[in-house]
Amino acid sequence: MTEKNRKGCLIVAGLGPGSPDLMAPRARKALEEAEVVLGYSTYVDLVRDCLNPESEILSSAMMQEIDRCRKALDLAEAGRRVVLVCGGDPGIYAMAGLVFELAAQKGEGCAVPIEVIPGIAALNACAAVLGAPLMHDFAAVSLSDLMTPWDLIERRLEAAALADFVLVLYNPKSKRRTGQIARAREILLAHRSGTTPVGIVSAASRAHESLHLATLETMLAEEIGMQTTVIIGNSQTFIHAGRMITPRGYSGKYGL
Amino acid sequence: MTEKNRKGCLIVAGLGPGSPDLMAPRARKALEEAEVVLGYSTYVDLVRDCLNPESEILSSAMMQEIDRCRKALDLAEAGRRVVLVCGGDPGIYAMAGLVFELAAQKGEGCAVPIEVIPGIAALNACAAVLGAPLMHDFAAVSLSDLMTPWDLIERRLEAAALADFVLVLYNPKSKRRTGQIARAREILLAHRSGTTPVGIVSAASRAHESLHLATLETMLAEEIGMQTTVIIGNSQTFIHAGRMITPRGYSGKYGL
Numbered sequence: 212m213t214e215k216n217r218k219g220c221l222i223v224a225g226l227g228p229g230s231p232d233l234m235a236p237r238a239r240k241a242l243e244e245a246e247v248v249l250g251y252s253t254y255v256d257l258v259r260d261c262l263n264p265e266s267e268i269l270s271s272a273m274m275q276e277i278d279r280c281r282k283a284l285d286l287a288e289a290g291r292r293v294v295l296v297c298g299g300d301p302g303i304y305a306m307a308g309l310v311f312e313l314a315a316q317k318g319e320g321c322a323v324p325i326e327v328i329p330g331i332a333a334l335n336a337c338a339a340v341l342g343a344p345l346m347h348d349f350a351a352v353s354l355s356d357l358m359t360p361w362d363l364i365e366r367r368l369e370a371a372a373l374a375d376f377v378l379v380l381y382n383p384k385s386k387r388r389t390g391q392i393a394r395a396r397e398i399l400l401a402h403r404s405g406t407t408p409v410g411i412v413s414a415a416s417r418a419h420e421s422l423h424l425a426t427l428e429t430m431l432a433e434e435i436g437m438q439t440t441v442i443i444g445n446s447q448t449f450i451h452a453g454r455m456i457t458p459r460g461y462s463g464k465y466g467l
Numbered sequence: 468m469t470e471k472n473r474k475g476c477l478i479v480a481g482l483g484p485g486s487p488d489l490m491a492p493r494a495r496k497a498l499e500e501a502e503v504v505l506g507y508s509t510y511v512d513l514v515r516d517c518l519n520p521e522s523e524i525l526s527s528a529m530m531q532e533i534d535r536c537r538k539a540l541d542l543a544e545a546g547r548r549v550v551l552v553c554g555g556d557p558g559i560y561a562m563a564g565l566v567f568e569l570a571a572q573k574g575e576g577c578a579v580p581i582e583v584i585p586g587i588a589a590l591n592a593c594a595a596v597l598g599a600p601l602m603h604d605f606a607a608v609s610l611s612d613l614m615t616p617w618d619l620i621e622r623r624l625e626a627a628a629l630a631d632f633v634l635v636l637y638n639p640k641s642k643r644r645t646g647q648i649a650r651a652r653e654i655l656l657a658h659r660s661g662t663t664p665v666g667i668v669s670a671a672s673r674a675h676e677s678l679h680l681a682t683l684e685t686m687l688a689e690e691i692g693m694q695t696t697v698i699i700g701n702s703q704t705f706i707h708a709g710r711m712i713t714p715r716g717y718s719g720k721y722g723l
Contacts, residue, residue, distance in 0.1 A: 332591060335586070336585050387623035
């Protein structure tokens with residue numbers, strides 16, 4: 212056991228979108244060397260194959276993020292080498308922020324080294340399967356109003372629509388939240404054509420990946436759920452041969 | 468040689484931010500199996516170790532993107548298994564879009580299969596080394612006005628500032644473009660406090676990585692160049708123990 216191990220540390224590791232060959236080797240190595248692995252059970256199950264058989268595994272249900280992150284910090288403070296796993300990228304709508312917030316609350320006494328291993332986020336993976344929708348300026352907005360006032364979310368949607376950003380919508384819908392995606396579409400339609408391409412991707416890179424190309428007009432007819440990411444094109448985005456493409460501007464500048 | 472090889476295909480592969488252990492295994496495998504590898508020389512040099520010695524390597528200078536993408540398509544059409552490499556994620560300010568645009572121009576006759584392998588983009592990697600600045604809604608804006616009218620860029624900066632988005636600035640400055648970052652800061656300062664945290668990261672994950680935490684007030688004193696990504700916090704972003712953290716809202720909702 213090295214000096215670093217004895218001191219304890221917390222690594223917040225991104226697993227990428229789900230396919231093992233899209234997880235960074237740095238995350239895999241962290242998992243192999245972990246003394247304790249914590250995570251939402253779905254993500255822990257994704258990486259069981261690369262866990263050290265001697266690691267302690269603490270998987271938990273969704274919606275227990277605060278307990279999980281606090282536990283991860285406590286174990287690291289107690290001298291363990293801890294890896295907290297997140298789907299996608301820990302830094303985009305995942306656990307990295309909460310870990311640092313809880314560490315900040317513990318104050319100067321919390322001297323645990325915290326490392327974030329970035330991952331391929333849903334927005335990266337969904338864009339790749341759609342073609343190239345994020346090739347120009349874009350905004351990412353979560354439609355979950357569980358912790359963010361809906362007014363602020365609407366203000367962001369409005370701003371992104373007005374300034375012709377490509378828009379990536381996270382958490383578009385859940386069993387209890389069904390109206391937000393319809394309202395988001397209304398806001399976009401006030402500024403953008405009904406024929407604007409919309410890409411709807413669920414479970415990118417996993418066995419049950421699904422992928423639909425729609426338009427602002429038709430998008431609500433597609434199945435949208437908890438695991439779905441919705442990408443709405445800007446005024447220049449087009450569909451060609453089944454791919455969603457936002458031009459960067461080469462054509463206007465160089466005539467291609 | 469498989470049927471797929473004989474038909475030719477074009478894979479646009481993201482190498483991630485530069486450290487080999489942040490490149491997805493899917494990209495590595497594509498490089499190992501490539502018959503031809505094309506890319507900007509800096510990126511080709513990053514992955515020389517994992518190239519097949521029998522692969523043909525066509526590296527070229529920056530600013531020759533159109534020629535490079537056209538060549539890649541032509542070679543794939545001629546039946547070769549071609550990999551075009553990009554730093555970061557091919558889908559974020561990189562080559563995926565141009566490839567699809569050029570393929571679209573060739574029209575229905577261009578039946579080359581095109582695959583995009585996503586990568587850890589600069590925004591993912593820079594966020595990870597800074598802490599967790601992108602934990603809430605964010606916008607990515609390139610300050611390069613080479614192919615985008617400056618008016619539109621200003622409009623996007625203004626919209627992002629108004630709606631309290633965290634802001635990721637790509638291409639903040641080059642030898643010839645030095646005023647844009649100063650103007651962007653002015654726009655942000657009209658809506659956000661001078662004490663707003665700003666993270667300035669160059670060459671994330673590479674040997675010469677540099678990392679500075681500043682504020683909107685002080686940011687122009689830091690070295691900002693071609694390889695720099697600038698992340699400007701929202702109204703809630705704070706610095707603690709040298710990390711830049713944007714809270715998601717757990718504290719307000721659950722009192723932590």
